[in-house]
Amino acid sequence: xxxxxxxxxxxxxxxxxxxxxxxxxxxxxxxxxxxxxxxxxxxxxxxxxxxxxxxxxxxxxxxxxxxxxxxxxxxxxxxxxxxxxxxxxxxxxxxxxxxxxxxxxxxxxxxxxxxxxxxxxxxxxxxxxxxxxxxxxxxxxxxxxxxxxxxxxxxxxxxxxxxxxxxxxxxxxxxxxxxxxxxxxxxxxxxxxxxxxxxxxxxxxxxxxxxxxxxxxxxxxxxxxxxxxxxxxxxxxxxxxxxxxxxxxxxxxxxxxxx
Amino acid sequence: xxxxxxxxxxxxxxxxxxxxxxxxxxxxxxxxxxxxxxxxxxxxxxxxxxxxxxxxxxxxxxxxxxxxx
Numbered sequence: 018x019x020x021x022x023x024x025x026x027x028x029x030x031x032x033x034x035x036x037x038x039x040x041x042x043x044x045x046x047x048x049x050x051x052x053x054x055x056x057x058x059x060x061x062x063x064x065x066x067x068x069x070x071x072x073x074x075x076x077x078x079x080x081x082x083x084x085x086x087x088x089x090x091x092x093x094x095x096x097x098x099x100x101x102x103x104x105x106x107x108x109x110x111x112x113x114x115x116x117x118x119x120x121x122x123x124x125x126x127x128x129x130x131x132x133x134x135x136x137x138x139x140x141x142x143x144x145x146x147x148x149x150x151x152x153x154x155x156x157x158x159x160x161x162x163x164x165x166x167x168x169x170x171x172x173x174x175x176x177x178x179x180x181x182x183x184x185x186x187x188x189x190x191x192x193x194x195x196x197x198x199x200x201x202x203x204x205x206x207x208x209x210x211x212x213x214x215x216x217x218x219x220x221x222x223x224x225x226x227x228x229x230x231x232x233x234x235x236x237x238x239x240x241x242x243x244x245x246x247x248x249x250x251x252x253x254x255x256x257x258x259x260x261x262x263x264x265x266x267x268x269x270x271x272x273x274x275x276x
Numbered sequence: 277x278x279x280x281x282x283x284x285x286x287x288x289x290x291x292x293x294x295x296x297x298x299x300x301x302x303x304x305x306x307x308x309x310x311x312x313x314x315x316x317x318x319x320x321x322x323x324x325x326x327x328x329x330x331x332x333x334x335x336x337x338x339x340x341x342x343x344x345x
Contacts, residue, residue: 036344036345037343037344037345038343038344038345039343040343046343059344059345060341060342060343060344060345061341061342061343061344061345062312062339062340062341062342063339063340063342063344064282064283064337064338064339064340065282065301065302065305065311065338065339065340067301067302067303067304072310073341073342073343074310074341084341085345086341087344087345089344089345099314099317099319100339102319103312103313103314103319103337103339104312104341106312106313106319106321106322107310107311107312107339107340107341108310108341114345116345223345
């Protein structure tokens with residue numbers, strides 16, 4: 018069954034978006050990316066190190082994935098705007114994963130700076146995928162600002178705590194007209210499956226794979242989890258009940274030793 | 277003259293361009309191949325690296341894609 022989804026008119030076959038941070042080396046990363054089946058992966062922009070060996074972009078080219086520059090580390094709209102413009106210049110794409118965080122301990126989005134950055138970037142012609150809090154009101158504001166996707170966190174970046182407020186994620190999904198990508202907090206496959214069951218269009222994760230003991234195997238698990246969660250969402254789950262409901266009929270039940 | 281690239285002091289000949297400064301700092305970086313430059317608060321398009329002069333005391337940020345996100 019074909020179940021593509023699209024962001025800003027671009028169609029993707031895989032609903033798993035990956036980050037590249039945290040892998041032990043490029044070889045581990047490449048094998049994990051291939052196993053995940055992802056078609057879109059984020060990169061950060063940092064100062065060129067003249068002594069650095071090996072190019073991340075060559076790895077991503079070989080793996081056949083599209084590059085999504087992010088604004089990780091930016092604390093203000095001004096920093097995010099400049100970083101996004103540098104990403105556009107370096108990588109030749111006007112797509113950006115917008116991250117504007119409040120502090121280094123929580124890495125939680127700074128709502129005020131985030132919204133301002135989103136407005137400016139959209140005005141500057143960017144396709145903005147906004148990393149945001151699990152806040153339905155803010156997600157709507159970002160959508161109205163012209164973001165191509167909203168990406169609420171399940172839990173703070175790198176924590177692996179899963180989806181702390183599934184109710185809010187469901188509310189965001191219910192109200193959004195743009196794709197919703199669960200971003201950050203995924204720790205294991207069931208978290209990714211839950212995101213999809215809640216109706217998210219895709220999942221973005223990095224650390225859960227790159228820092229797993231076996232990144233390639235965890236990437237495989239995430240690919241299956243996203244597919245399974247999506248299928249379960251489409252299939253329609255049964256209502257939850259307080260008491261048991263037998264699936265075997267009571268009719269014709271043997272009465273052993275009956276007279 | 278002295279300029280700063282990625283926070284490091286770098287001696288470049290008077291009248292140098294952004295392209296020359298980049299070449300001195302990181303010889304393997306080529307314009308339009310995965311790197312970008314900000315001169316102060318302004319992005320310098322790679323097509324303009326050779327025509328953009330740097331002045332003593334200028335701060336250049338030379339960035340590239342690394343694992344992240």
